[in-house]
Amino acid sequence: MKTTSKNGFRVLSREEGEKLLDRQARRYLRMSGKEFARKWKAKKIKNPDRPEVMRVAFLLPFGG
Amino acid sequence: MAGKTPKQAVENFLAPIRRALSCITRSFVISGFDPNSSKPHVLTINNADAVKLNSTPTLYVTVQMQYRVVEAKGDRGPWKVTTAAYNYSIQDRLEKEIIAYHWHPTVKPLYPHLHVCPATGVNLLRKIHLPTARISIEDVLQLLVEQFKVKPIRQDWEKVLMETKGVYENFRTWS
Numbered sequence: 001m002k003t004t005s006k007n008g009f010r011v012l013s014r015e016e017g018e019k020l021l022d023r024q025a026r027r028y029l030r031m032s033g034k035e036f037a038r039k040w041k042a043k044k045i046k047n048p049d050r051p052e053v054m055r056v057a058f059l060l061p062f063g064g
Numbered sequence: 065m066a067g068k069t070p071k072q073a074v075e076n077f078l079a080p081i082r083r084a085l086s087c088i089t090r091s092f093v094i095s096g097f098d099p100n101s102s103k104p105h106v107l108t109i110n111n112a113d114a115v116k117l118n119s120t121p122t123l124y125v126t127v128q129m130q131y132r133v134v135e136a137k138g139d140r141g142p143w144k145v146t147t148a149a150y151n152y153s154i155q156d157r158l159e160k161e162i163i164a165y166h167w168h169p170t171v172k173p174l175y176p177h178l179h180v181c182p183a184t185g186v187n188l189l190r191k192i193h194l195p196t197a198r199i200s201i202e203d204v205l206q207l208l209v210e211q212f213k214v215k216p217i218r219q220d221w222e223k224v225l226m227e228t229k230g231v232y233e234n235f236r237t238w239s
Contacts, residue, residue: 009078009092011095011096014096014098017106020112049166049173051151051153051161051166051181052161055126058129058151059128061096061103062106
C-alpha cells in the first residue's frame with residue numbers, strides 16, 4: 001500500500017520498491033533488478049564500489 | 065531520531081531530512097520502511113533519479129541513504145533510527161558524476177570516503193578513495209549552495225540547514 005505523508009515523504013510498497021530497483025539497474029547497469037541482486041549476493045559484481053554500482057546497490061533493500 | 069514506535073522514529077528521522085532537502089528541491093523523499101523487516105531501509109529522493117538543480121552550469125544531485133531502526137534507552141528511545149550508509153553524488157549536465165561521498169560499511173573500503181570522478185578531468189584519482197569524516201546531508205547541501213553556486217529555493221536555507229543539522233548532531237552516536 002502506498003502512503004503519502006504530509007511531511008513530504010512517501011513510503012513505497014514492496015512492489016513499488018522492486019520496480020524502482022529494476023528500473024535503475026537497467027538504466028545504470030543494463031541488467032534487471034533481480035539479476036543485479038543475484039550477482040551482488042554472489043559477489044559477482046566487479047569493483048562494487050563504482051559510483052554507478054553503488055547507486056543501484058543502495059536500492060537493494062527495496063527488493064533484493 | 066527517537067520515537068515511541070518504530071514508525072514514529074522513522075517519521076522523526078525523515079522529516080528533518082525532507083526539510084533540509086527543501087532548500088534545493090521540491091522532490092519527495094521516498095523510503096521503503098517495513099516494520100517487519102530487519103534489513104536496512106532505503107531513503108532516496110526523486111524516485112532514485114538524480115535531481116536537476118537550479119544552477120549554471122547545470123548540475124544534478126543524487127541522495128541515497130540506508131538506515132536501521134533499533135531499540136534505544138533514555139532520551140534516544142525507546143526506538144531510534146541510525147544511519148547505516150550513504151551515497152551523495154554531484155553530477156554534471158550529462159549526469160556524469162563529478163564527486164561522490166560514500167559510506168557503506170558492508171563493502172570495502174569501509175571508511176567514509178570521497179570519489180573524485182573522471183568528469184572532473186582528474187583521471188589520476190579515478191580509483192582512489194579519499195578518506196573523509198562522516199558527511200551529513202546538510203554538509204552536501206551547503207557545499208552545493210556555497211561552492212557550486214546552486215540557487216536555493218528558499219531564502220531561509222541557512223537557518224533550515226543549521227536547525228536540521230543540529231537535530232542530526234544531537235541524536236548521532238558517533239563524534
